[in-house]
Amino acid sequence: MVVYLFDFDGTLVDSTGAVEKALRIAIEKTMPAVIESELYDEYYQALFLFIKGKLTYRHLGVIHELVAQGTIHEYYNLMPKYIKDLPWARRVVRELRKRGRTVISFSGEHTYPGGKAIFMKRTNWYDEFDDVITFKSTKDMLQKFWGLRSLYPEEPVVWVDDSPSRFTYILDENTLLVQKSSPYKSDVALLFERDNFLKINSLRELLEIDDALSELLGEG
Numbered sequence: 001m002v003v004y005l006f007d008f009d010g011t012l013v014d015s016t017g018a019v020e021k022a023l024r025i026a027i028e029k030t031m032p033a034v035i036e037s038e039l040y041d042e043y044y045q046a047l048f049l050f051i052k053g054k055l056t057y058r059h060l061g062v063i064h065e066l067v068a069q070g071t072i073h074e075y076y077n078l079m080p081k082y083i084k085d086l087p088w089a090r091r092v093v094r095e096l097r098k099r100g101r102t103v104i105s106f107s108g109e110h111t112y113p114g115g116k117a118i119f120m121k122r123t124n125w126y127d128e129f130d131d132v133i134t135f136k137s138t139k140d141m142l143q144k145f146w147g148l149r150s151l152y153p154e155e156p157v158v159w160v161d162d163s164p165s166r167f168t169y170i171l172d173e174n175t176l177l178v179q180k181s182s183p184y185k186s187d188v189a190l191l192f193e194r195d196n197f198l199k200i201n202s203l204r205e206l207l208e209i210d211d212a213l214s215e216l217l218g219e220g
């Protein structure tokens, strides 16, 4: 039995374009007067930092205004509509489950509490997984990873993520770390020296990796 962990944004879905589009339309819909003014860039920037969890005190006044006008609410309402599945994402997840693999969504929480689960439900991804786990920080991620490890002590784990920096903390030999290449993320050179690290261009390659694992484990 193999356990698969899948990151969400950038791994199974492309949300970068969706973020930009939803930010712009949310401002246009809730604060039309701002579009034509020189305030637009400031509002856009504040909203962007807010959703990335990187808000600074300098923007608090603007954020107050964005909350009052319903812009943030509108953003979260619009964003899931613009999220697109990456090629092969759904087919691969479904095929792995059909093969009896345990497939767990393992990804960082959005700034908005519970936002990740809401996004997954609205993009019809939530039910594609055996379990959905979200984490807030690196520390939280590691605790949840080791929690899973103790739940599946003997099983090989395959962790697929477009952020290779997360893998640098994982020294578990029975976990295969798979970096899904992304135009937005840089490689971590050190990982390429590890035997349990792979980088893939297409999610489709996971099916071949799974075949190889299956053979290795003496299944079928």
Ligand SMILES: [Mg+2]
Pocket: 007, 008, 009, 010, 011, 161, 162, 163
């Ligand atoms: Mg990601």
